[in-house]
Amino acid sequence: MGSEGYAPLFETRRAKGRFLYRMFAASMFLGICLIWAYRVIHIPTEDGRWGWIGLLLAELWFGLYWLVTQASRWNPIYRSTFKDRLSQRYEKDLPAVDIFVCTADPVIEPPIMVVNTVLSVMAYDYPQEKLGVYLSDDAGSELTFYALLEASHFSKHWIPYCKKFKIEPRSPAVYFSLTSHLHDADQAKELELIQKLYEEMKDRIETATKLGRIPEEVLMEQKGFSQWDSFSSRHDHDTILQILIDGRDPNAMDVEGSKLPTLVYLAREKRPKHPHNFKAGAMNALIRVSSKISNGAIILNVDCDMYSNNSHSIRDALCFFMDEEKGQEIAFVQYPQNFQNITKNELYSSSLRVISEVEFHGLDGYGGPMYIGTGCFHRRDTLCGRKFSKDYRNEWKRESIKTEESAHELQESLKNLASCRYEGDTQWGNEMGLKYGCPVEDVITGLSIQCLGWKSVYLNPAQKAFLGVAPTTLEQTLVQHKRWSEGDLQILLSKYSPAWYGLGRISPGLILGYCTYCLWPLNSLATLSYCIVPSLYLLHGIPLFPQVSSPWFLPFAYVILAKYSGSLAEFLWSGGTLLGWWNDQRIWLFKRTTSYLFAFMDTILRLLGFSETSFILTAKVADEDVSQRYEGEMMEFGGSSPMFTILATLAMLNLFCVVGVVKKVGLDMEVYKTMALQILLAVVLLLINGPLYQGLFLRKDNGKMPCKARPRESNKTDISSSGISSEMKIWAPEFGFIVILVLLSVQAVDASWHYNKDGVDLVVKGPSGNQIQDYRDKTSEKFEFMAHEKGLHRFCFTNKSPYHETIDFDVYTGHFAYYDQHAKDEHFNPLLEQISKLEEALYNIQFEQHWLEAQTERQARVNDAMNRRAVYKAFYESAALIGASILQVYLLRRLFERKLGTSRV
Ligand SMILES: O=c1ccn([C@@H]2O[C@H](COP(=O)(O)OP(=O)(O)O[C@H]3O[C@H](CO)[C@@H](O)[C@H](O)[C@H]3O)[C@@H](O)[C@H]2O)c(=O)[nH]1
Numbered sequence: 001m002g003s004e005g006y007a008p009l010f011e012t013r014r015a016k017g018r019f020l021y022r023m024f025a026a027s028m029f030l031g032i033c034l035i036w037a038y039r040v041i042h043i044p045t046e047d048g049r050w051g052w053i054g055l056l057l058a059e060l061w062f063g064l065y066w067l068v069t070q071a072s073r074w075n076p077i078y079r080s081t082f083k084d085r086l087s088q089r090y091e092k093d094l095p096a097v098d099i100f101v102c103t104a105d106p107v108i109e110p111p112i113m114v115v116n117t118v119l120s121v122m123a124y125d126y127p128q129e130k131l132g133v134y135l136s137d138d139a140g141s142e143l144t145f146y147a148l149l150e151a152s153h154f155s156k157h158w159i160p161y162c163k164k165f166k167i168e169p170r171s172p173a174v175y176f177s178l179t180s181h182l183h184d185a186d187q188a189k190e191l192e193l194i195q196k197l198y199e200e201m202k203d204r205i206e207t208a209t210k211l212g213r214i215p216e217e218v219l220m221e222q223k224g225f226s227q228w229d230s231f232s233s234r235h236d237h238d239t240i241l242q243i244l245i246d247g248r249d250p251n252a253m254d255v256e257g258s259k260l261p262t263l264v265y266l267a268r269e270k271r272p273k274h275p276h277n278f279k280a281g282a283m284n285a286l287i288r289v290s291s292k293i294s295n296g297a298i299i300l301n302v303d304c305d306m307y308s309n310n311s312h313s314i315r316d317a318l319c320f321f322m323d324e325e326k327g328q329e330i331a332f333v334q335y336p337q338n339f340q341n342i343t344k345n346e347l348y349s350s351s352l353r354v355i356s357e358v359e360f361h362g363l364d365g366y367g368g369p370m371y372i373g374t375g376c377f378h379r380r381d382t383l384c385g386r387k388f389s390k391d392y393r394n395e396w397k398r399e400s401i402k403t404e405e406s407a408h409e410l411q412e413s414l415k416n417l418a419s420c421r422y423e424g425d426t427q428w429g430n431e432m433g434l435k436y437g438c439p440v441e442d443v444i445t446g447l448s449i450q451c452l453g454w455k456s457v458y459l460n461p462a463q464k465a466f467l468g469v470a471p472t473t474l475e476q477t478l479v480q481h482k483r484w485s486e487g488d489l490q491i492l493l494s495k496y497s498p499a500w501y502g503l504g505r506i507s508p509g510l511i512l513g514y515c516t517y518c519l520w521p522l523n524s525l526a527t528l529s530y531c532i533v534p535s536l537y538l539l540h541g542i543p544l545f546p547q548v549s550s551p552w553f554l555p556f557a558y559v560i561l562a563k564y565s566g567s568l569a570e571f572l573w574s575g576g577t578l579l580g581w582w583n584d585q586r587i588w589l590f591k592r593t594t595s596y597l598f599a600f601m602d603t604i605l606r607l608l609g610f611s612e613t614s615f616i617l618t619a620k621v622a623d624e625d626v627s628q629r630y631e632g633e634m635m636e637f638g639g640s641s642p643m644f645t646i647l648a649t650l651a652m653l654n655l656f657c658v659v660g661v662v663k664k665v666g667l668d669m670e671v672y673k674t675m676a677l678q679i680l681l682a683v684v685l686l687l688i689n690g691p692l693y694q695g696l697f698l699r700k701d702n703g704k705m706p707c708k709a710r711p712r713e714s715n716k717t718d719i720s721s722s723g724i725s726s727e728m729k730i731w732a733p734e735f736g737f738i739v740i741l742v743l744l745s746v747q748a749v750d751a752s753w754h755y756n757k758d759g760v761d762l763v764v765k766g767p768s769g770n771q772i773q774d775y776r777d778k779t780s781e782k783f784e785f786m787a788h789e790k791g792l793h794r795f796c797f798t799n800k801s802p803y804h805e806t807i808d809f810d811v812y813t814g815h816f817a818y819y820d821q822h823a824k825d826e827h828f829n830p831l832l833e834q835i836s837k838l839e840e841a842l843y844n845i846q847f848e849q850h851w852l853e854a855q856t857e858r859q860a861r862v863n864d865a866m867n868r869r870a871v872y873k874a875f876y877e878s879a880a881l882i883g884a885s886i887l888q889v890y891l892l893r894r895l896f897e898r899k900l901g902t903s904r905v
């Protein structure tokens with residue numbers, strides 16, 4: 001098309017104030033150089049030399065990393081579209097669009113949420129006959145299938161309602177929750193009707209989900225359910241494919257007589273021995289299956305929680321692809337990830353605000369944002385690996401698939417495309433489709449597309465295009481970031497590394513842009529050194545920063561001030577609050593000392609061949625009390641995690657140093673006058689760790705830091721004669737709470753060898769008085785007991801012998817990370833799993849020691865008369881210690897030797 005009279009379909013604006021920003025950045029850089037100079041010039045010869053070098057390395061890293069992050073701020077651009085022009089020119093020739101929704105677990109991704117997302121994308125403001133909606137269910141759950149079946153019926157009412165009244169957003173659940181009062185009487189009536197239909201559907205779905213069972217009559221009616229006959233587990237089943245609405249069928253119409261979008265359910269084949277490659281595998285199966293059903297030229301991918309919040313998003317995206325002059329080079333259009341459940345001050349900093357509002361615009365200025373999984377429109381061709389060429393023209397008017405086959409025949413013939421073996425010896429997962437073997441399949445796929453010469457576009461309209469569910473606990477946030485940062489670091493080290501593969505293929509600005517994320521994990525070491533070294537040296541009175549009166553103080557002060565006021569300004573400008581920024585700084589610290597550290601270590605283990613890729617799904621639902629604490633912005637430490645152990649240790653270390661310093665200050669004020677910056681750092685760390693101290697010491701709710709198993713003092717109880725009982729009560733605060741008793745019943749010493757065989761009975765009763773455990777005739781025993789409900793548990797000892805009995809017992813109470821994690825998640829990350837096991841094993845060692853000690857004591861008492869006590873005690877103690885040491889050595893060796901087990905969804 002000629003340029004004359006050409007009106008583009010989209011517009012690109014450069015950010016204002018770039019010059020000012022660049023001046024500011026240059027001044028920061030000068031400050032950073034001065035800090036480096038100071039460190040190098042002043043390396044001490046004795047006291048504090050190592051600490052100093054630690055800080056020098058940390059500052060070198062921070063400075064270089066800061067330089068890298070400038071790429072995403074140097075040249076930001078903003079995009080806007082002209083949808084009216086699109087519709088004037090192309091309304092009749094709009095391309096077919098296929099929409100892929102991915103789900104993987106009916107428990108943490110409830111079917112009702114999934115179908116709301118599906119309904120929202122079925123109701124796009126777009127010719128419905130050109131839409132194909134595909135749900136990939138990696139759990140192969142009948143419940144999700146049932147929900148989708150229900151949604152296919154409901155869509156016949158929902159889509160016409162949306163179109164008639166042009167409502168937003170088009171996720172029914174969200175729409176109904178936002179709409180209470182309507183002025184238009186007509187609409188009010190229809191609203192009532194449709195809402196009733198929705199509530200009924202929701203009821204049916206939720207009841208089925210709760211019961212884990214589909215109503216009998218539905219099973220009879222819908223033949224698709226028979227596909228579950230050969231289903232053995234989510235990891236082991238045939239392909240299940242069902243075309244629920246066949247767009248080619250002239251009868252597929254809504255209640256107003258308009259065409260409906262195609263709707264397909266797919267659970268690809270899974271076999272335990274066959275790697276399924278997580279979301280990437282699911283997407284590739286969808287690409288193949290859809291190519292034989294609707295074969296849309298454009299593919300939109302959304303996660304099952306990311307409902308469409310803007311019915312015009314397809315048209316917006318098409319403005320880029322269909323622009324006559326610049327459209328041909330664009331491979332994908334990425335929308336930001338926004339969330340519906342962000343609280344005002346975003347406790348876990350999960351809005352990704354600065355990334356969405358600042359950094360991605362910056363990447364767009366250098367050739368386009370990364371592909372971040374959800375909310376992204378692709379050309380089918382480029383997703384399948386097509387190389388860029390100048391003469392490439394997308395053929396929008398594709399032949400629609402003409403086949404005489406019935407939906408059923410088609411279904412059967414397509415199952416092969418989603419089978420495990422199909423991809424063997426093909427380029428799928430490599431040159432074609434999404435790439436395999438990386439926890440962030442999206443980023444590496446996007447990068448390889450850009451390396452083939454394509455551009456991408458970042459579109460961030462005021463009316464958010466997609467809204468999803470952000471993690472609602474600290475642990476989930478940290479685990480999610482671990483997956484992301486680990487994946488990004490892997491990319492940096494992979495064949496497709498932006499650093500070398502990208503060289504010459506994408507612009508240097510974009511390479512640095514990618515590195516901003518790929519280098520996340522390396523920040524952990526520098527941050528750790530900054531959290532530990534200055535505080536420890538402060539305690540010892542060794543200064544590591546220049547005095548306030550020294551001229552070298554200036555660059556430090558300037559860089560600190562400029563860095564933090566800049567970051568605050570950015571955060572506020574992106575729509576955040578002051579407290580939100582403060583929380584963001586805290587999470588910044590937490591992620592760097594835990595998620596990134598684990599990601600770093602895991603990547604190294606992976607390089608050495610110890611661990612395999614895993615994917616821990618982010619939960620989209622939470623218990624009620626957890627949700628309440630989230631809404632109230634109270635940090636969640638419930639459930640134990642090795643990440644919390646690190647956070648708590650660092651916080652305690654800092655507290656310890658600060659308390660130590662406060663004690664000393666009275667004695668020696670002078671020393672500390674020279675250490676203003678170190679004191680400032682320690683105090684800021686103290687403040688930022690505030691919620692940790694609260695969780696450790698002050699809070700009483702279930703979200704507080706879990707207590708580790710720890711021994712209580714030994715107890716002794718005397719039960720004078722037969723039939724007499726003694727009772728002990730223990731409060732179990734939650735499921736999985738563990739009580740361990742070491743019981744030792746010993747007759748009065750004077751009866752020496754005649755200890756009674758009848759021993760003692762122990763009965764454990766649960767909170768409602770029900771008997772849970774019953775041990776009879778015990779003389780010496782250890783019991784391990786796990787509470788299955790919370791509440792007061794009674795441990796009742798009864799003496800059956802005619803003699804006076806002394807019962808000597810130890811009680812350990814606590815909650816094991818190991819049990820906890822495994823109850824929640826069968827595929828806990830290998831490294832964390834090993835750590836929990838080690839933790840548990842170490843505890844067991846402690847326990848064995850106590851038991852042996854108790855045994856020794858018992859023996860000793862029994863043998864008192866023979867004066868062999870000392871011998872026995874020594875014997876048992878050394879045996880215990882040797883055993884413990886052997887076990888420790890064995891466990892540690894196993895930790896490093898064993899090829900860590902596979903774990904996958
Ligand atoms: O084996 C799997 C695992 C996951 N999923 C789906 O992948 C999506 C993302 O999973 P989620 O637990 O929500 O991870 P997030 O960290 O929130 O996801 C972001 O990061 C992922 C890469 O780590 C991308 O795949 C996602 O698109 C992106 O939204 C969900 O729809 C899942 O159902 C599958 O289909 N199969």
Ligand SMILES: [Mn+2]
Nearest residue numbers: 303305468618
């Ligand atoms: Mn998600």
